[in-house]
Amino acid sequence: MPSARSRSRSGSRLAISTTSFRAFRVTAGQGGDVDTTCAIVGGVLGARTAPPDEWSRRCEELPDWVRP
DSSP states (O other), X not given: OOOHHHXXXXXXXXXXXXXXXXXXXXXXXXXXXXXXXXXXXXXXXXXXXXOOHHHHHHSOOOOXXXXX
């Protein structure tokens, strides 16, 4: 099975989305300080690739005072 790195280089947004979703599910399933560990996973995944389009569409707009 190809690694997440090789799949993300292929340009497949589906592979990235599936890998990201699985990473969060596995992390959350471990229990403990789930919000912190999932935030760390999100930071690591975000450093490698943009979030899946579906996730971006579900986010609410930032208020004007946050934008430069």
